[in-house]
Amino acid sequence: MFIEERKARILEILDNKNRVKVDELTEKLQVSESTIRRDLQDLEYAGLLKRTHGGAVKAENTGFEPTMDEKEEAYKEEKLEIGKKAAALIKDNETIILDAGTTTLQIAKSISAKNVTVLTNSMVIALELTQKRDVEVVVTGGYTRKETLSIVGPLTDKIIQNFRVDKAFIGANGITIQDGCTTPNMSEAHTKSIMIQSSKEVYIVADHSKFGKVCFSQIAKLDEINGIITDKRVEPQVVEKFSLQGVEIIY
Known part of the structure; x- marks a missing residue:
């Protein structure tokens, strides 16, 4: 052949x-x-x-979503780097939201602050945080998505709306200046948007490969977030373009 x-x-x-x-x-x-x-x-x-x-x-098209196994294998070192940087922003006695995802899982593993309360819709993150003595975990109800091992849906959103937290760390599959932060699944996107509404400060956590991509469902516009935590491989011109829009790139 x-x-x-x-x-x-x-x-x-x-x-x-x-x-x-x-x-x-x-x-x-x-x-x-x-x-x-x-x-x-x-x-x-x-x-x-x-x-x-x-x-x-x-x-890829706007509806493409990799499996959890595929996400875990992609950009491992970068996600570890992002997790440590994001966890460093968490202070003693704060309340935070950790969105479901492989990058936010690295944040959970890196939390060192004391007396922290974490609200999450991730079964994996909840399990990880039970090993930390100084972290109290609140898990949302709802239905589970096998693709991301997350909990989403109307019940999830209603529970999150009852809380107000200091910081939220949200994952995204695509980030552009024009379309903001996006993800393939509508239910995931809606839950992420509710998390953003319930938080004083909002940080998108995403490796450099997510910049320039657009997915089916919008999570947030750029003016709804405080910053994007990414890895060192993000291109300087990308940082400059987002800075001009008032979005801080942290890496």
Whole structure:
């Protein structure tokens, strides 16, 4: 099979399944893993797909949402860096909201302040924080999303509306000057917006790859947030553009 034929076959398989693994492609196309990985790299460069840990997905659209496993594997070091920086903003005796997500999970792991109360809609974060003696955890009710292990819905939103906190740390899948902060799922977006309304200070936490992307549902406009905490790989011109809009980039 010629190279272009193989690449066309990869796209055909992906078109039928939305997601595909490297080992699956090696078996179907009878070539080595290194060959498949080179093909996937070429196809990603051409904008025809997006590589993930161990495979690939269709090229992103506004409704695309990676799985929790895929999120955990992406930009691990950057998320750790963001988590430490965000946790440093949390002071003793404060009340905060931690949105569900792999980046906010790193914040939970890095909290060192004393007598902190955390309101969260994340089952994973709630479990993580039970190990910290100086943190009290309040978990929202609602229905669970398997994709993000989050709790969302009308009950979740109603519970959050009963609280007022000092700071909120919210994840986002896309950030642009024109569209603000966005995420693929409507329920997630609505819950995030309620969290923002219940907070005195709001920080978006997102690695550099989220800048310039737009997803289906808007979380917040830029004038609704206090800052964006990201990693050091964010481009200087991006920082400058957001600064001109009055948005602080913290990294």
